[in-house]
Amino acid sequence: MAGVGGGNDFQWCFSQVKGAIDEDVAEADIISTVEFNYTGDLLATGDKGGRVVIFQREQESKNRPLSRGEYNVYSTFQSHEPEFDYLKSLEIEEKINKIRWLPQQNAAHFLLSTNDKTIKLWKISERDKRAEGYNLKDEDGRLRDPFRITSLRVPVLMPMDLMVEASPRRIFANAHTYHINSISVNSDHETYLSADDLRINLWHLEITDRSFNIVDIKPANMEELTEVITAAECHPHQCNVFVYSSSKGTIRLCDMRAGALCDRHSKFFEEPEDPSSRSFFSEIISSISDVKFSHSGRYMMTRDYLSVKVWDLNMENRPVETYQVHEYLRSKLCSLYENDCIFDKFECCWNGSDSAIMTGSYNNFFRMFDRNTRRDITLEASRENSKPRAILKPRKVCTGGKRKKDEISVDSLDFNKKILHTAWHPKENVIAVAATNNLYIFQDKIN
C-alpha cells in the first residue's frame, strides 16, 4: 500500500542505522530517548548508560544532489552518572529518561537531559579557531619570562580542527522525590516543567536552587494512592497552559494563571469506558504512557497500551480520533501482564504538519497513521532491510486462521524487540526509530 505522511506516491526508505550489530546487547547501550532539535539538523539520543549522542545532518553536497544529508556523530558526552542515595540505600539510575532541546538563540546549542532525579542543562558549542601568539606563554603553554619580552604582539585566531564541546551549564537537582518521567520546555523559552510520579515542578532555566511545585497529587496517606502522573507537556504556544496524563487514562489541562497550585484542572479529558470490553487489565491498558501536543496547539495525542488517541482541546468527553496500534494483543493481555510487557511505555509523535502520527510496537515494528486518508502502515526496523535507500515493505500481523505469505503470526512476535522511542523531523519526512541499541533513520524516497 502507498506510504503515509505525504502524497499517494509516498514511500519510506532506509537511510542509516547507528549502533553495534552484536547480538549481545549491552544494557548501557539501550537507547532510552530520541529527539530532533527545532530545525531538525541535530538529533540527540540518550541511553541507559547515561550518555548523550548528538548526530548532525551533513549539508547536502553538490556532488550528490539527490541524496539527503546524512546524520553523523557530532558530539558524545556522559550526561549523568549512577548515584547512590545513602538515605534510602537505593541506586539512582543514570538512564536518560528524556532529552529536550531549547530553541537556538546563538551559535551554541542547548538541551535539557534528565535521569530519574536530576535535570541538567548542557551547552554544546563548537570551537574551530584557536588563539596563537600569546605574549606571556609559549605555543606549548610554558610561561615566558616577562623580562625576556621585548615586544608585544596581538594574538591571532588561527583555524583548527573542529572541536565540539559539551559542558553542563546548570544542574537542577533535589527537587523530585519520585522518578522524573517528563520534562518540557515552555514557549516563553525561560521556564520549563519537570514531572515525576506525583508532582510537577516549574523551573526557571537560570535558577537551579529552587523550583515551584505546581501540581501535587500525593495523598496524605500513601496507602490511598491509586493514580500517578505518567507524562506532562507544555502547550506549544500558550505559555500558561500545560497538560499531564495519569495512570488511569485521564488527561488534565491546567492553566497557570488560575492559581499558584494547579491541582484543580481547567479541563479534564477522559473517554468513558466500554463496559463490554472490561477486564481486570482494563485499567492497566488505559494508563497513558505519552502525551504530545500537535504543532498547531489545537490537538493533543495520547498513547495507551493498545491505541493512540487524538483529542481536540475543545472537547473533553472523548477523543476525535482513535487508532489501534496492535489490537491483536488484547487477547494476550494475561501473558503480557505476566512478563511485564503490559507496563511498557510507548511514545508517540506528530509529523511537522500534524497530518500523520507515529508510534512503536513489538517485534521492531512501528506504525504510522495518516489522519487525512485514514490509512495506516506497519514498518519494521531491522538489519535485513538496511540496504541504502531500500524501500521499506509494509508488514502485517496475522491474527488467526491461515497465515498469508509475508505475514507474521502473533505468537511469533518478539516481545523483547520493542520500539518505545521514535521521533519525526520537524519539517521533513525523516524519522528516527530507536530499536533497543540501534538507531534507524528512514526518509522518504526521492522520486
Add this chain to the structure above:
Amino acid sequence: MFSKGTKRKFSDGGEELPEEGLPGSNEELSSVSYSLQRQSLLDMSLIKLQLCHMLVEPNLCRSVLIANTVRQIQEEMTHDGSWQAATMMEAFAAASAAGSGAAGPPERLVATEVLCRPGREMNGSPTAEPKLFSVMGYEECREEEVVAVEEDSICSEAASNVCLSGSMGHCWERGMLRGERELDSRLGAPDEDVDVEEEDEEEEDDNELEGCREEGEAKAMRQVFGTFEIKNSHPGPESALEELFSDVDASYYDLDTMLTGMQAAPKIGPYDLLDSLSQSHTPSSLSSASNCRSDLNELDHIMEIIVGS
C-alpha cells in the same frame, strides 16, 4: 520473566467473564474456572508486588497499577464470596425442599455488575466496609517493610499471600509458612522455589476455594487486608522485634548478588535473621517456634539446592 515455575492457569482470552446462557453444569464449570483464573491472577499480582528486593527503587506506576488490580480482584471476590455463600445455601434449601438442582446462580450477573461499578459495596454484605488492600509504604517501602510490625500484622501480612478464601485457622498456619517464604524471597531465596511452592499452595487453595464459603471468610479477608500496611514503631511487646529489625539494612539482596559476593551494604545474612527470629521474641499469636524451625529447615533445603546447582 519472573515466574518461570508458575503454572499459568489463566488462559489467554479467559480473563473475560464466562459466557452467559450456558446450560447448568457448564455454567458451574466456567464460573469455577473463572474463579481459578482470578485467583491465579491475584497470586501473580501479589508476587509481583513483593519482588522489590532490588537495589533500584521499584517503578511506582507499575506498583500502583498492580495494587489496583489486586484491589479490584479483592472487591470482586468479596462480593462473589458473599453471593456464593448465599446462593449455595439457597441451593441447598431448594434442593432439600424440591429435590431438584439449584437454579443458575446469579453470582455471575453480580460479578459483571460489580466489575462495571468498581468500589461499590453490596448492601447487607458482611464485609460492609472491608478495608481494601493497601500496599504498604509506596515510599520508602523497603525500610518500612522490615521495621517492627504489630503482632497481628505479621500474620495478616503473610496471610495476604494466602488464598483469600481460606478459613481463618488455616490462614494463620499457612500464612506463617508464606511469611517465612516472603522473608526468604527478600533475603535471596530463588524465585523458582517460591513459585514451585506457590503452585502447591495454589492447589490447596483451590480445594479451599470450594470449601470455604462461610461468613468467616469475609472476616478473614478484612483482617488480611486491613492490616497489610506495616506500621511503624509500636511500643510494647513488639519492641524486641523492633530492635531486631532495626539493624537490618533495607537493601535486600538479589540471589545473584549474594552468590557473587556483591552486597550493597554490610548486612545480616538470611540465616542470621531467621535464627534470631526463631530464638528471640515469638509472640503468642504467631505460630509456635516449631513452625519457625521447620521453615528454617525448609530454607536450608532450598539453599542447598541452589548452591548445589
